[in-house]
Ligand SMILES: Nc1ncnc2c1ncn2[C@@H]1O[C@H](COP(=O)(O)OP(=O)(O)OP(=O)(O)O)[C@@H](O)[C@H]1O
């Protein structure tokens with residue numbers, strides 16, 4: 001049953017220092033969806049992503065990928081952080097092709113080579129050409145071909161995020177997790193990157209989980225929207241819950257214009273009226289929690 | 297033409313005076329930069345005035361007491377420098393089998409030797425220095441080329457003199473330099489120890505407290521123990537330097553590893569990196585320039601420990617020479633040696649700084 005779903009979260013709870021941050025989250029994600037997660041700041045969106053990635057283990061409950069548990073990050077789930085995704089000491093093209101020639105050690109070799117770095121294999125010359133070509137293609141796609149020899153510090157925020165997205169997408173993970181990758185960008189850069197992500201998704205058909213605090217972005221990008229509630233009020237509370245989990249019925253491919261259509265603002269309005277606004281203002285207890293598994 | 301040059305000179309002078317005026321106007325101003333023309337002047341001002349002050353003070357003292365040793369004049373220092381650098385000590389060797397004295401016959405000073413070589417060369421006694429046969433000096437007894445004449449660099453008076461003598465400062469530098477190099481090599485291992493401590497939690501648990509404690513032991517205090525255990529040779533000095541400096545390097549590398557953002561490692565894992573790749577392709581490259589900087593800053597301690605060990609027990613070396621000279625208040629020897637060490641340290645510092653600067657991604 002769970003094997004059909006790429007990700008299944010069952011009664012997911014996370015707490016730090018005895019404070020519950022995420023309170024019994026349940027959801028199932030099908031392959032090929034773009035799930036956007038919104039919620040007020042500090043509600044635990046990044047925490048949720050870390051759990052889905054496997055870089056952190058839940059307090060209780062479980063996360064399954066095709067019905068199987070995982071205990072640490074691996075190649076099947078890529079991530080774009082809001083910050084620190086890029087390797088500052090590598091130039092753009094090396095950053096992008098970083099994931100192409102890694103992970104060829106077994107357990108014994110892992111230990112041996114850890115203490116004997118001179119055994120670390122040099123990149124295969126022939127393959128290196130292939131990798132470079134692939135990286136160049138990706139850089140072309142993200143529109144950074146002429147910046148490929150620069151270092152990350154020489155790029156603008158938007159360019160950096162584009163490199164980060166290319167870097168995480170190039171090894172072709174099954175799921176791409178993104179933690180507010182467009183958070184610090186201006187409106188127009190944001191818009192073009194939203195379209196870029198949309199295109200990428202259409203080309204590769206990857207599952208994407210996209211965290212943001214911008215509702216419009218979430219509605220525009222997602223095929224499905226999950227809204228988390230505020231996790232506490234006045235310093236105490238019982239953790240964030242899913243207050244809304246809806247499908248976004250919009251034809252693909254979407255153009256940027258739909259953002260300015262009346263239907264779009266209508267949807268935003270409804271979501272706000274139904275929960276998100278109260279979310280910021282009222283305590284969690286007042287919410288009428290919609291059923292966690294309800295996919296409209 | 298002349299007018300143009302004059303114009304340029306006047307313009308330059310004008311800017312120069314404005315910059316000088318700015319020194320006074322902006323001296324305590326925040327967020328300002330001294331002008332390009334006065335900068336070299338400012339940089340060297342204290343150096344030059346210190347040298348001038350020293351020169352005046354020493355000559356004044358020598359007017360009163362010509363035998364004064366405490367503040368040698370530049371002339372005295374020059375003689376001392378010559379006696380350590382330029383005038384090789386001429387040793388009389390004995391033939392092992394016959395016991396016959398093989399005395400050195402030739403010029404007395406290096407200058408005489410060089411001028412004799414020049415004279416002989418002009419007279420055609422030697423091959424041209426551009427002749428390929430010059431390489432024969434590296435292969436003793438080589439008969440590849442026909443040797444019609446002698447080879448300057450092999451048979452010249454200068455070479456002969458150097459062969460029969462020794463340069464004190466060169467010998468001392470080699471002895472001390474070898475110790476420093478070996479110690480630095482061992483300290484390099486410390487970098488890896490720190491790296492593993494930062495990355496493997498179990499190695500951290502095993503070593504962290506121990507290294508932290510070890511770091512607090514004043515290395516000089518255990519020097520007597522080292523002498524007893526390791527003897528009075530080179531190895532004791534290397535051990536002292538390593539014990540004194542390595543813990544700092546280990547701890548610093550460890551802390552640098554700890555400052556690497558977890559996101560970087562997690563990203564590596566999602567891209568499929570294995571443990572060694574995380575260590576050497578993600579963590580190490582980004583802390584390396586900072587580790588270099590730590591080594592650079594700790595080079596001073598290396599020198600300090602070197603001098604301390606050599607001062608107590610040695611028969612050659614920079615520290616040894618200084619302590620010997622100290623007994624006879626031979627300032628004229630001490631000062632050139634101090635200059636030599638500080639210049640060497642300054643050069644090492646410069647080399648490290650340019651190495652660090654060569655990492656363009658550092659954005660500094
Ligand atoms: N390692 C930790 N230890 C203790 N508390 C933590 C830890 N990580 C997160 N928290 C707490 O968990 C809550 C959720 O944090 P999280 O970073 O997931 O929020 P977020 O929804 O991503 O917020 P933002 O939109 O601002 O990024 C916060 O209140 C934070 O204080």
Ligand SMILES: [Mg+2]
Nearest residue numbers: 045046047179
């Ligand atoms: Mg966050």
